[in-house]
Amino acid sequence: MTIRLPSLVSSHMFCVSLLAIFTLTASAQVQQEITFQDAVRIALDQNTQLRQSANQLRLSEIDVRSARAAYLPNFNVSTGGGTSFGLSFDTNVGELRTTANSRFNMGASSSVTLFDGFQRQSILRQSRLNVTANDFDLERQRQLVVFQVATQFLAYIQAREQISVQQENLAAAQQLLAQIEEFVRVGTRPVSDLYQQQAAVESAELAILQVEQQSQVVMANLLQILQLDPLGSYEFVVPELEDEYLLPEEFDLTDLITRARLQRSDLRAQEISVLAAQQGLRAASGSMLPQLSFSAFAGTSYNSGIQAFSFGGQLERNRSESISLSVSVPVFNRLRTRTQKQRAQISYENARLGVETTQQQVGVEVRQAYLDYVIAEKELEVTERQLVYRQQALDAARERYNVGAATLVELTQAQSEFVQASQEAIAARYIIFVRKRLIRYYTGELDPSQPLFD
Numbered sequence: 001m002t003i004r005l006p007s008l009v010s011s012h013m014f015c016v017s018l019l020a021i022f023t024l025t026a027s028a029q030v031q032q033e034i035t036f037q038d039a040v041r042i043a044l045d046q047n048t049q050l051r052q053s054a055n056q057l058r059l060s061e062i063d064v065r066s067a068r069a070a071y072l073p074n075f076n077v078s079t080g081g082g083t084s085f086g087l088s089f090d091t092n093v094g095e096l097r098t099t100a101n102s103r104f105n106m107g108a109s110s111s112v113t114l115f116d117g118f119q120r121q122s123i124l125r126q127s128r129l130n131v132t133a134n135d136f137d138l139e140r141q142r143q144l145v146v147f148q149v150a151t152q153f154l155a156y157i158q159a160r161e162q163i164s165v166q167q168e169n170l171a172a173a174q175q176l177l178a179q180i181e182e183f184v185r186v187g188t189r190p191v192s193d194l195y196q197q198q199a200a201v202e203s204a205e206l207a208i209l210q211v212e213q214q215s216q217v218v219m220a221n222l223l224q225i226l227q228l229d230p231l232g233s234y235e236f237v238v239p240e241l242e243d244e245y246l247l248p249e250e251f252d253l254t255d256l257i258t259r260a261r262l263q264r265s266d267l268r269a270q271e272i273s274v275l276a277a278q279q280g281l282r283a284a285s286g287s288m289l290p291q292l293s294f295s296a297f298a299g300t301s302y303n304s305g306i307q308a309f310s311f312g313g314q315l316e317r318n319r320s321e322s323i324s325l326s327v328s329v330p331v332f333n334r335l336r337t338r339t340q341k342q343r344a345q346i347s348y349e350n351a352r353l354g355v356e357t358t359q360q361q362v363g364v365e366v367r368q369a370y371l372d373y374v375i376a377e378k379e380l381e382v383t384e385r386q387l388v389y390r391q392q393a394l395d396a397a398r399e400r401y402n403v404g405a406a407t408l409v410e411l412t413q414a415q416s417e418f419v420q421a422s423q424e425a426i427a428a429r430y431i432i433f434v435r436k437r438l439i440r441y442y443t444g445e446l447d448p449s450q451p452l453f454d
Helices: 004-029 036-046 048-069 119-186 191-226 253-263 265-286 311-317 336-402 408-442
Strands: 032-034 074-090 095-115 234-236 291-303 320-328
Touching: 032 036, 036 048, 036 119, 036 191, 048 119, 119 191, 119 265, 119 408, 191 234, 191 408, 253 265, 253 336, 265 336, 291 311, 336 408
Parallel strands: 032 234
Antiparallel strands: 074 095, 095 291, 291 320
16 A cells, blocks of 8 residues: 555646646637727726726715715714712611612703804815716726727737738748749859848748737737736737728817817816815805804613612603704814815815816827827828839849849848838828827817727
8 A cells, every 4th residue: 555555646646737737728728809899898897097086986976975964963872871889878777888879871962053154065065076077087087098998909900910011021031032042053143142031031030029029018018908817818809990090181270279178078177176176265264154053952860879769750850851052153273274274275276277287288289199190191191102112112123133133132122121111101000090099089089988990
């Protein structure tokens, strides 16, 4: 048994290891396909910054409920009891005795503020305005998340397109290598051309690895935005970038800025924050006015030392009620009220300055987005024409090299320039698409519920 036991354990561990490897391999082979709309939906559900904005909105809604509850009266119930030990004079026998007296009392009280210098009214209005401002902030955060997903998704598409370009370049380099090998074999080209083309093939393979690495970086950014498991396997489905998406549009800068200042939810939030800060200032000013409150109390008690009445009889005889109306005038509270008002005044001024800053920022962002789009239109035209010319130059260089009228250096240079032109043309197509959507984002017109590729 002592000889066979390790063998059984080893066999068992070997089976467990095989099962674990099989499980990991099977799970790694399962890929989750994610379209652009899937990515937007996942981001809107899981993005941490968006969820924090939603939590902030919930907190402001709680503040509204708390401000409403301030109008309600409070109600408290209290009770207590105890036992005291010691000497007391017993009138029945006329002597001192050690006794234990039990006591019990209970009561209920309620109070309500009738006037507090309109503080509750101002606080309630401020809370409601904060809800509206946070709602606008949440909407802007949703737009930001969608735009981040769109930007990274399009960057991923562009990286995949660049891989295709480099793969085509590698195929062309390998084909030329085979052709040069034949030329060298028959003695029509020097062996140096063969060595040079072999190096060019290796460079093309290296270029593929480099663009694949860039693609992985973009995918990592997508995983970060979507809050996906880094150990998962994902395949992002590339949508077709139709030509109608690239059609030029006419924009008027003045109209864009006007629309942005009317529609940007972050600017709306800032403007509402000014109104909320104004209500906070009114609430702080109201604390300097007199306050009127009403209160009521009812209670009773029992003492075991009183033998003439029973427990129920004492509760009935010892019952007491009271009502009161009180006025509180703040005369001096160590400058707390004045300090609160000064803080509220500064917060109000800062909110107004925030609106001015955001208005300026909106105008600058829209202007830059507009100019970037104008340049992107020109870049698209130039790169498309350049690609046609580079293709013609490559075809001519290839024909001249085949008949011995051009060197391999000239052909390699033409091939390199064609690859670069292809990359620039692809980049220009996606850049103009992104910058057109960027205008919608900066004008506040990007709708998270609508598909980007429409």
